[in-house]
Amino acid sequence: MTEELRKVFHEELDAIKNATVRMAGRVSEAIVRGTDALLSGDLDAALALIENDDAIDAMSIDLEGRCYQVLSLQQPMASDLRAITGALWINGEIERSADLMSNVCKASRRIHGKTIDPIVRGLIEQMSAEAARLFRLSIDAYNEGDSGLAAALDDIDDRLDELNEDTVEAIFASHKNTTEPDLQLSVQLALVCRYYERIGDHAVNIGERVTYIVNGWMPENTGAMRAAARANEDKGEK
Amino acid sequence: MTIETETEDTDNVNIFEVSDVNVYYGDFRAIRDVSIDIEANEITAFIGPSGCGKTTMLRSFNRMNDLIPTARVTGELKYRGVSLYDKRVDPVEVRRRIGMVFQKPNPFPKSVYDNVAYGPRIAGNVSKGAEMDDLVESSLRKAALWDEVKDRLKSSALGMSGGQQQRLCIARAIATNPDVVLMDEPCSALDPIATGRIEELMAQLKDEYSIVIVTHNMQQAARVSDKTAFFSVEVSEESDLRTGILVEFGSTDLMFSNPTDERTENYVTGRFG
Numbered sequence: 001m002t003e004e005l006r007k008v009f010h011e012e013l014d015a016i017k018n019a020t021v022r023m024a025g026r027v028s029e030a031i032v033r034g035t036d037a038l039l040s041g042d043l044d045a046a047l048a049l050i051e052n053d054d055a056i057d058a059m060s061i062d063l064e065g066r067c068y069q070v071l072s073l074q075q076p077m078a079s080d081l082r083a084i085t086g087a088l089w090i091n092g093e094i095e096r097s098a099d100l101m102s103n104v105c106k107a108s109r110r111i112h113g114k115t116i117d118p119i120v121r122g123l124i125e126q127m128s129a130e131a132a133r134l135f136r137l138s139i140d141a142y143n144e145g146d147s148g149l150a151a152a153l154d155d156i157d158d159r160l161d162e163l164n165e166d167t168v169e170a171i172f173a174s175h176k177n178t179t180e181p182d183l184q185l186s187v188q189l190a191l192v193c194r195y196y197e198r199i200g201d202h203a204v205n206i207g208e209r210v211t212y213i214v215n216g217w218m219p220e221n222t223g224a225m226r227a228a229a230r231a232n233e234d235k236g237e238k
Numbered sequence: 239m240t241i242e243t244e245t246e247d248t249d250n251v252n253i254f255e256v257s258d259v260n261v262y263y264g265d266f267r268a269i270r271d272v273s274i275d276i277e278a279n280e281i282t283a284f285i286g287p288s289g290c291g292k293t294t295m296l297r298s299f300n301r302m303n304d305l306i307p308t309a310r311v312t313g314e315l316k317y318r319g320v321s322l323y324d325k326r327v328d329p330v331e332v333r334r335r336i337g338m339v340f341q342k343p344n345p346f347p348k349s350v351y352d353n354v355a356y357g358p359r360i361a362g363n364v365s366k367g368a369e370m371d372d373l374v375e376s377s378l379r380k381a382a383l384w385d386e387v388k389d390r391l392k393s394s395a396l397g398m399s400g401g402q403q404q405r406l407c408i409a410r411a412i413a414t415n416p417d418v419v420l421m422d423e424p425c426s427a428l429d430p431i432a433t434g435r436i437e438e439l440m441a442q443l444k445d446e447y448s449i450v451i452v453t454h455n456m457q458q459a460a461r462v463s464d465k466t467a468f469f470s471v472e473v474s475e476e477s478d479l480r481t482g483i484l485v486e487f488g489s490t491d492l493m494f495s496n497p498t499d500e501r502t503e504n505y506v507t508g509r510f511g
Contacts, residue, residue: 006508075457077494077506216496 009074016066016087017143020094023059024139026052027098028132031199034101035128038108038192039121046105053102060095064088079213086213090142093202093209097135100195100202107188107195114185117174123167124189127196130160131203138203138210147214153207160200167193251318253278253418253448254299259313261294261303268294269482271313274467281440281449283459283490286469287505291482292452295469296420298322299450300336301329318417334361337411341423343403345395345410350387353395353406354378357414373413380446381409382439401432408439412447419443421451425458437462456506459490466493468502 004010030049037045067088070076076084116124134156141150171189175181208219254276261268269291276282284292294303301322303309315322322332334357345353354374374391378384383405387398395406404424411419421440425433440449440462453459459466467487471480486499497503 004509009508077456077460078497078503080507081495 006074009070009076010080012066012070012074013076013080013083016063016070017083019059019063019066020087020091021139021143023056023063023091024094024135024142026056026059027094027101028136028139030056030098030101031128031132031135034104034108035125038104039116039124041108041112043109043112046108049105050102053098056095056098060091060098063091067091079216082213082216086209089209090206093206097199097202100199103195104192107192111185111188114182116185116189117170119170120167120174120189123163123170124192124196127160127163127167127193130163131196131199134160134200134203138206141207141210142213145210145214147211150207150210150214153204157200157204160197164193164197251278252276253318254450255314255316255319256295257314259295259298259311259315261291261298262308262310262312263306264308266479267481269469269484270472272482272484274484274487276448276450277465278448279444279446280464281444281451281462283463283466284450284452284469285454285456285459285466285505286482286485287471289480289482290469290471292467292469293422294482295484296422296450296452299418299420300333300338302333302338304329334414335416336418336420337414337416338420338422339404339407339411339424342427343400343407345398345403345406347394347396349392350378350395350398350406351391354409354413357410361414377409377413378406380412380443381405382435382442383409399432401428401435404428404432404436405439408436408443412443416447418448418450421449423452423454426454433458456494460494463490466490468493468497468499468505470501470505 030052033045034049036042037049067084070084074080134153137149137156138153140146141153168190171186171193175186211217212219252275254274256275257273259272260270272291272295284296286292297303298311298315299317299322303311311323317332317336320327346356348356351374354377355370358370358373375384375388378387383402386402387406395403398406404427408419408424425436428436437458440451443449451459451463465488468485469482470485472483473480486493486497486502488498492498493502494506497506503509
């Protein structure tokens with residue numbers, strides 16, 4: 001009675017998940033190496049990572065096509081349906097995270113040769129480490145179907161948000177005693193912070209999708225809840 | 239006894255209320271302790287593996303099982319508040335109100351017109367020419383068949399395609415103005431285009447009728463139904479006897495995206511042999 005009926009289909013689902021995790025592994029690496037390239041001013045490493053992003057884009061497009069293939073040919077249901085729609089979402093989050101690291105590398109070219117304030121530098125290192133950790137945890141949650149870990153990501157992300165604020169403040173503080181602030185450097189560094197902060201948000205989104213894949217719970221969205229509450233109020237008035 | 243309905247037509251009326259129903263064929267219990275409420279003007283799908291009792295359950299709704307000498311129903315099965323298996327209830331009246339469409343199209347070897355007119359003629363409520371013509375036309379229109387057959391009403395129904403024959407059977411079923419239409423795998427003998435037309439038709443018919451459909455095609459259940467009931471087979475370890483049980487019943491959206499019961503999950507994802 002418990003004999004597996006759709007072996008090829010379920011093997012493809014597993015293969016899609018494995019390929020997604022592998023793609024995420026490359027992004028994890030890019031977070032660490034991109035930050036090194038930025039802080040050490042290594043232009044070759046930055047260029048290599050920008051090119052690496054093309055390879056990640058190719059993986060992402062390939063995975064997206066495989067998901068559509070499964071949807072159209074296998075008409076998945078229940079947990080299979082959630083697995084495949086979840087993979088599509090997560091694929092997008094990973095691909096965008098890779099783009100953000102590519103942006104970090106492009107910023108490193110724009111500020112090449114300039115000296116970064118040591119406090120800002122330290123904070124960027126911390127942000128990078130925190131973004132890498134959060135991203136890795138989200139992929140662990142996906143790989144292991146760990147909805148508990150997935151649910152914790154939003155709280156873990158608070159640390160990255162705090163660091164983001166601290167870094168922006170530090171950028172301002174670093175200009176206190178200068179009469180001619182380096183706008184290019186400051187703007188690029190503020191953007192870099194923002195990129196790490198966004199990687200954290202993508203990790204939180206991945207966690208929400210993992211919750212849906214595992215439990216079938218759609219992510220809570222405060223905006224959507226406010227809209228529903230307003231619609232209910234309108235109904236009540238009529 | 240005629241069936242007096244207890245409720246007015248409002249939202250969320252239960253057309254059937256089934257509690258602890260068992261159906262036996264002789265000593266063999268085909269379904270065990272099924273309880274389920276079926277809402278009016280909805281499409282309810284029964285899915286499950288072969289031998290799970292879904293067709294037996296469907297046939298209980300219009301007492302088709304009466305035609306099998308050894309069949310016996312226990313428990314309570316109410317149609318609009320009236321106990322269907324009450325001795326005073328006339329099974330012919332039940333089947334007029336609760337029509338059925340079968341797996342294989344089974345038109346009578348008569349003309350298209352006579353197939354549709356057959357039920358109303360027997361019931362004796364419509365007999366005059368013009369009135370009958372109107373009824374035949376409106377039934378064929380509701381079954382989305384009129385345009386295809388209006389010029390050949392007198393030709394034999396057996397000359398039609400399988401999909402047309404099945405829509406003719408639906409027209410025949412609704413000609414007696416039933417309340418419920420039961421469908422037992424109505425598309426399993428049809429090609430995908432004919433299947434698509436029947437599915438489209440079901441969506442149109444549910445405003446006027448309540449529909450219960452048994453289907454082997456899970457995608458079909460997911461496409462057409464509002465609620466889905468999953469039946470399964472339980473095998474007794476001692477006697478190796480197989481009995482049909484209702485595992486889970488709920489909104490179709492949830493049954494196919496996030497079912498509660500692991501057995502439903504295993505069935506709809508194909509992890510079940």
